[in-house]
Amino acid sequence: MSTKTLVPTLRARPTLLTLALLAAFGSAAAQDKEQAQVVDGSVSAGIGFINEGRDDRSLYDQYRGLRPGSTVFGVFGVDYYRRDDKAGTLARFSGSDLLTNNRELDVLWKRQGDWSFSARYGELRRYDPFVPDTGLVDAGSFAPRVVPLPGGPGTGGDVDLKVKRTSLGLGFQKVISDRLQFDASLSTENKEGSRLFGIGMACPTFVAPGCRGTTSAEVGSAVLMLPEPIDANHSQAEARLTYAAQRFSLSLGYYGSFYRNSLGALVPGVSGSLYNPLGALLPVTTGLQGVLNQPVALPPDNQAHQVDLTGAYAFSQTTRANFKLAYSRATQHQNFAAAGFAAPAGVSDLGGKVSTTLAQVGLSSRPLPKLSVNGSLRYEYRDDSTPLAQYGLVGTGSFANGFTNRQYPLSTLRGRLAAGYQFTPQTKGTLSGTFNQVDRRTFTETSATSGITALRLKTEETGLKAELRRRMTETLSGAVALEGSRRDGSHWLRDVGGRGVTEEADPASVLFFQNGVFPVNLADRRREKVRVSADWQPAEALSLQAGAEFGRDRYDMPSAYGVRRSDMDQVDVDATYAINDNWNVNGFVSRGRQELDQVRPGGAFLALDNTATMFGVGVTGTVQKLEVGGNVSWLQDRSKYGQTLDASADLGSAALLGATGGLPDIVFRQTQLRLFAKYAIDKQSAVRLDVGHQRSRWTDWAWNYNGVPFVYSDGTTLNYKTLQNVSFLGLTYTRRWQ
Template identity: 55%
Template structure:
């Protein structure tokens, strides 16, 4: 693989790789050769300061201080009709931080070679002002500063990836494929540590009072310096009725940084903004090392195939075996305190997958498809006493997971216009035997097995004259085995009747993925063309989930509604207008601890209108206006057992305020064809964003960390972008 290796032996992709490959492309005679080349170059300009551009610059590939930027790209294609060899090389955004290059080189019916290089930079949309030093390292130093008097940080991550691929036709019935990809990721992203004293987990840690700070959330960005390499190889065989494919996939993740060791100051700000000494024990807790994603790898072997039983029936299958391991050494990663004799996790998960399916047409109007899928994830990670709670010790927990899925579907063509579908599905999940020496936290009980049955029916009308449409109904029900109460290191107790007196499940918390659930879904589709120049498409999806668990807490029901309509109208042969409207709504009703109930509502509206056309034979124009609103609301209530203090707080605050994101985007474009070889394209875009998020700004007050770091996101952001590009093509 083309790369630049550092002294440590880890390799990083380089921008020169694809340019070198293109330079060594074959030289052909001019006879029977077709060559097409185009080069695009131009300038762009963007206004606004850093706060105005925070949302726009998230993936723009521009530096926050950059107002003028260059644009350059090219496309090269050459084909020799005599030899059947063709090569294409393309490049875009070469003057920004989001560069992309691609090479495709092939001989028709013989071999194919491909390569690509991609960069992507992501920036945080929140601007942080902090006194921290060493951002991006594993040992940042936190220095408390008066909020707003520190330095502005640019938290960003950068991805650089190279991919190579090769395919060779060995014979008419045999083909080999090999591909690989390496990605290097660097930078830092939003992260933090926090703790509140006093706590049962730290008895010696004292709380906040007039002379000390006993709690706090600290700004500690996560450093990133990792590589992810992937390899995929496949040998395919094809006979008259049989298709076979043997494959290998490998994934290798390496992280240069094993843990994060923040250096905690001796003083922090208390909740009212006063700088006080850190309470006894708190600094040690906040300064504990934080494990970062460890090195890991996975290897998979598989065989897939299909057999054409006759002209109307086909059978297909897949069998694979995967082994994933994680054995990074604790001390080498900067982590201590492991159980005696344990140097690494020794993580190992073996996954076996077997799947078989069929498709048959027993009658001219009837077709039937079915699949049976079995997957067994066997967790073989060794057990050790990692967890300590007072004088009690618990091991980690093994998480085996076995699923069996069956699907059957029949389609019947009643007439040339009407088609019906009936489907049946069954899913069984077995989570294995609970590790008796482990303990769970946050939930009251668990389940080993769940089973879900799904029924589906659809009626579809094919396009006749001016209308086609479909209606689909789906119903599923999930239930499970008896609940298992955790006995904290002494196994579990099966609870046949969770509603029996004295069980204590009425105020328990149960995972919604394990609870009994009833799901109903409806989907409507329509395609209408009332005029030759007008077409309209629409869709409506409605779904409701109802959960039943022993306790009053947790998710009780959820719902979703999604409606979309889009149209296209040809005003004349030269001008076209199109648009769309989409609205979706999701709800979650759940009970919370301390007798609180929360109804979460999230609604999204998206509207767009566009116009394209040719003003003259050489001038093309376009305009597009779009609007997006995403609004999340939190309706809170208390039951009669809530405390007077909780009731007074809710009455005074009104509960959590909504979070709203709105964005207006106007785009104008024009393309002028100078001659057969050259053209000029101009694009203008205006972005207006409003983001009301009380997590970072509440009534004009920004969020302040205990070390004085301030997170700021401007409420309303305006950005204007202009791009002008000249393209020259020749053959």
């Protein structure tokens, strides 16, 4: 399939670069020396060094734009600015990271109060920190072939997974009159490469009849690493016409989004043999091989269009209203056959169509000198008119029942009302209330759910927040806020497998509800939060800011399983101290914690405790022509999994937990040191030296436990070094002119 874009593709890159250079430098030679002109520019060039070794740099290299394994890289950037006050024109050109894969170019050309033109070109390359060791043939293509490693894990070849983004953007603005203005922009981004992805299947399962389970002679389950191939373009277009009078403003806008994917599906080719969980290479059951060789859908082509009308009116100097009306339509017509998929008779594509209508109004007023009031009401209705067609079966044999896709209409009503009162010059209080209603309208009776026990059509949430701000002294001020909300909903709907739903007014009377699985976003929830903050400047040279937030959620579901509670707390402290006119010190400390308690089927209780701690300190100063500085920071993110079992747990689970002690912690720890020195050779030139070191430790049992990597069914492993050390040095020369 071909990729079509709305705006010029990246073949226009030389044109943009030529335009940028002409705008920035072409007319510079011809400029006169009148005082009305201001010219400023700089060019930076240098060289950087980084330690060798892909293994030590997989985390550091993710978004640096450097080639894996390279030890030397160039530094080049340019910035040019010219303003002609007499003519009222301004031109600016800038380029950064021009010698890496993360280069950026920006152009701005404008006449004050008349028109402006802007252009931007950018690249960004992301390397996956995991390096697969695999026997996969044509890895990263749309048709990879899975070949098990005959020598076992660790005997394959390395594959670098990377994604390259290349973007181009154009913008234009025209002032038509003193009350009318037009704005437009076009942008396009290409994405190419591959990223970590995979498939898996465990037999037997109702979605794959004839798929046999694992035996001593056959493999009946598999997990395969299959990188997702990427070759897509996303283009966007925006236009807006704005009218502004003394008390009234109105704006009419359009937004368009166009996504094109050159690849419709990932079509793997899986051989007849794979490794079982014990490491034995065995034949694959016929049913499993057929499932693994099925195509996997990739993101389909789609587009969306939206028009909106926004406005505001000032009734008086103290009362103002605003509104917004919008209508959008999103469609998806990717052809099934072209993407490699079978479809129901008479159906060529999904025919997806979702239309959304939005209406919003707001009012702000100050009826009294000390009282301010504001409120808003927002209504949104999403109409899903995608045609229904039978795409699958629920159950097997005589119990098999066809089901269709699901239409998902949705209406949302949100309201907010807030009032603030200035009690004294030092004290202000605010009280606000919120309301949020989500109505899913109807359940498509011919559709079916999987993995959950019941759904809700409607949920409602109301909230209240109170805040008090006070300036205690000339140097100390603070605030405290209390917030609470409660969510509940309509009766639960039990799906009966493609034959509609049954409404359960009394969930406690439904026996299997007691052990069911219910979506956490539909469950009854009670939420409380408290936040305190302070700003203190005990001396002219010292300032401190601190904040703390604590919150908790409590869930109520018909089942004994699911999420029961979650808690969070966050504490931050920032400080700045000016030692003298030339030296400054700053630092910060931050600690956040999240806890989640969940009860899982089989009598398992899981308590997730994630704690993130950060601190850092930095210093900058000058000594004559020399400016120096540096900072050191430390980060630790630790996830703990507390596990217990109740009396209903099976003996195997109890024995496993007793032998292993449960899941180990996942820990990410990083320390960074950065130093710089900048020496001014003269008023126009300077040289800068940057030195840094980064030390990272990442232990994740999902991929590597005690030096033993996770092994896919074909022997593929994902390699990364648990402890990584990176050192770098950069030397840059900058020349300025005015």
